[in-house]
Amino acid sequence: MRSTDRLLFIDFLLKFENKNGTVIPCCVDNFDCTFTHKGGKSMYEKERKELYNAHLLLEKYGLVAYTSGNVSVRIGDHVLIKPSGVPYTELKPEDFVVVDLEGNVIEGEKKPSVDTATHLYLYKHLDWAKSVIHTHSTFAMVWAILEKSIPVLCTAHADVFGEEIPLTEYAPVGSEAIGKAVVKVIGKSGAVLLRKHGVMIVGTSVDDAVKKAIFLEEVAKAAYFATLAGKPTPLPPDEVDHLYNQYHTKYGQK
Numbered sequence: 001m002r003s004t005d006r007l008l009f010i011d012f013l014l015k016f017e018n019k020n021g022t023v024i025p026c027c028v029d030n031f032d033c034t035f036t037h038k039g040g041k042s043m044y045e046k047e048r049k050e051l052y053n054a055h056l057l058l059e060k061y062g063l064v065a066y067t068s069g070n071v072s073v074r075i076g077d078h079v080l081i082k083p084s085g086v087p088y089t090e091l092k093p094e095d096f097v098v099v100d101l102e103g104n105v106i107e108g109e110k111k112p113s114v115d116t117a118t119h120l121y122l123y124k125h126l127d128w129a130k131s132v133i134h135t136h137s138t139f140a141m142v143w144a145i146l147e148k149s150i151p152v153l154c155t156a157h158a159d160v161f162g163e164e165i166p167l168t169e170y171a172p173v174g175s176e177a178i179g180k181a182v183v184k185v186i187g188k189s190g191a192v193l194l195r196k197h198g199v200m201i202v203g204t205s206v207d208d209a210v211k212k213a214i215f216l217e218e219v220a221k222a223a224y225f226a227t228l229a230g231k232p233t234p235l236p237p238d239e240v241d242h243l244y245n246q247y248h249t250k251y252g253q254k
């Protein structure tokens with residue numbers, strides 16, 4: 001679309017919107033519309049509430065502090081992600097930012113998370129990825145600082161993750177580099193320790209990702225204290241597989 005037409009079209013859209021409220025489809029012809037839907041409905045209302053609740057759950061379980069960490073969800077060719085540096089006490093569903101898979105802001109007045117490039121890299125390289133969570137949860141971070149992967153030392157670890165929690169090479173914050181480092185080591189657990197940094201979780205849904213973030217910190221804590229207190233031995237691989245399959249096929253209300 002010629003730039004003059006673009007400007008005329010924006011002008012038409014804004015006049016139309018102000019007069020009639022928000023019925024305008026965004027992002028027509030890959031058109032990067034950065035204005036938000038004033039007075040009308042935001043995109044992805046249901047997903048915004050789901051993502052908001054996910055952030056509150058991370059805070060409730062003490063996996064994030066103040067502004068650390070972030071959650072995103074993939075919705076077709078869009079990703080809804082936390083705005084950067086907004087304290088959880090001030091976060092609102094309408095603050096979440098919609099970006100496309102190249103990181104262009106589709107809807108949102110706030111800057112998207114500093115980890116957006118990493119989240120997008122994971123969505124583009126892991127076809128099962130539907131939600132991504134980054135935390136600085138304390139005991140998982142202790143293992144990341146010690147530059148050690150977490151062995152399978154207990155049944156809870158085997159149930160949910162079914163494998164040792166791998167450790168990435170060091171990668172700087174804010175670039176795709178963390179995404180590349182995660183894809184190199186991530187396994188069926190979807191949980192990874194970021195060397196000297198924290199945690200990255202990839203889930204098949206927001207619920208799945210939140211559950212893994214919560215259980216990772218639980219097993220990281222137990223494994224850390226067990227390793228301090230003695231020399232715990234990992235569970236045998238076939239028992240780990242048995243527990244993992246049992247948990248993923250029979251546990252709960254399945």
Ligand SMILES: O=C(CO)[C@@H](O)[C@@H](O)COP(=O)(O)O
Nearest residue numbers: 068069070084085113114173
């Ligand atoms: O770890 C870091 C920065 O070092 C970030 O992941 C964390 O502060 C969260 O950043 P955002 O608020 O999501 O931009």
